[in-house]
Amino acid sequence: MHIGVFADIEGSFGIWRMRQCRMGTPEWQYGRACLTEDVNHVIQGAFDGGAQKVTVKDTHEVGFNCLINKLDKRAGYIGGHFIRPSLFGNIKNYDLVLYVAIHAASGTGDAFFPHTHYGIFSEVRINKQPVCEMDIYGSYIGEFGIPIGFVSGEDVAVAQALKSLPWARSVAVDKRKAMYTAGEKSHRYLLEGREKLRKTAAQAVRDASKMKPLIKNGPLHFEAEFRTEKLANKFNTWKFKQSERLVEWESENMIEGFEMFNKLTFFPKRIYPFRRPLTFFLRQVFRIKSTYLAPSPNSEGAFFD
Numbered sequence: 001m002h003i004g005v006f007a008d009i010e011g012s013f014g015i016w017r018m019r020q021c022r023m024g025t026p027e028w029q030y031g032r033a034c035l036t037e038d039v040n041h042v043i044q045g046a047f048d049g050g051a052q053k054v055t056v057k058d059t060h061e062v063g064f065n066c067l068i069n070k071l072d073k074r075a076g077y078i079g080g081h082f083i084r085p086s087l088f089g090n091i092k093n094y095d096l097v098l099y100v101a102i103h104a105a106s107g108t109g110d111a112f113f114p115h116t117h118y119g120i121f122s123e124v125r126i127n128k129q130p131v132c133e134m135d136i137y138g139s140y141i142g143e144f145g146i147p148i149g150f151v152s153g154e155d156v157a158v159a160q161a162l163k164s165l166p167w168a169r170s171v172a173v174d175k176r177k178a179m180y181t182a183g184e185k186s187h188r189y190l191l192e193g194r195e196k197l198r199k200t201a202a203q204a205v206r207d208a209s210k211m212k213p214l215i216k217n218g219p220l221h222f223e224a225e226f227r228t229e230k231l232a233n234k235f236n237t238w239k240f241k242q243s244e245r246l247v248e249w250e251s252e253n254m255i256e257g258f259e260m261f262n263k264l265t266f267f268p269k270r271i272y273p274f275r276r277p278l279t280f281f282l283r284q285v286f287r288i289k290s291t292y293l294a295p296s297p298n299s300e301g302a303f304f305d
């Protein structure tokens with residue numbers, strides 16, 4: 001069994017504020033260490049559960065957040081974004097995905113760093129239903145035949161994900177600063193929490209045969225509500241149907257619909273023809289930058305070793 005461990009960052013144990021998720025900051029450097037610990041426990045869990053092969057796919061921002069030299073050496077690592085065969089690279093031979101450190105959807109009240117796909121949207125809907133990233137990414141990789149069998153993150157994010165992935169195993173992660181700045185008590189919370197990640201990931205892999213690829217049956221009607229009309233005007237270079245800050249498009253399936261979503265979000269019309277060399281170039285730049293030019297970590301008083 002080949003397990004994909006997909007990593008976002010907002011839902012990591014140890015992370016309580018936005019700056020810890022922002023590339024290049026000393027606080028992010030601390031956040032990366034937190035995420036790497038979480039991911040390592042999920043890798044261990046995957047092997048405990050019977051995985052023969054584990055590959056980590058780093059997904060947050062430009063896709064280089066894990067501390068590569070601290071990751072469990074048994075796992076492969078894919079940083080950065082791709083065009084083909086999928087945005088996540090070559091995922092075709094994965095049997096199951098475990099999604100670490102997720103966050104709530106755009107528009108979720110009282111949630112940590114809620115957004116869907118990118119911070120410019122106030123809500124994203126498919127066939128009139130508000131969706132979270134696990135709906136979108138889950139049904140995208142679902143069309144490649146791959147189920148998501150595990151999620152970890154803030155309780156509200158996990159609840160949103162489980163609505164679409166009722167078979168998935170989950171771990172809720174506290175986002176309150178006080179949980180991580182209480183010395184020995186925080187150390188215990190982190191140890192227990194990550195032990196839960198390991199055990200739950202192992203259980204998900206053992207139960208892999210009960211997991212289903214998420215499929216959203218087409219035709220699909222996407223609605224992306226931008227935070228402002230100005231943003232909608234700026235990003236809608238493809239002239240999708242637009243009324244004020246709402247941009248809409250239709251697709252036959254999720255692979256096509258997500259491709260259009262990425263055109264709207266990341267590939268303006270004039271850049272689109274160069275997207276493959278561009279993503280290749282960016283992968284090289286950010287791999288070097290995040291490996292060799294990273295600041296030293298600032299844990300701001302959190303337990304950290």
Ligand SMILES: [Zn+2]
Nearest residue numbers: 008009010060
């Ligand atoms: Zn993220």
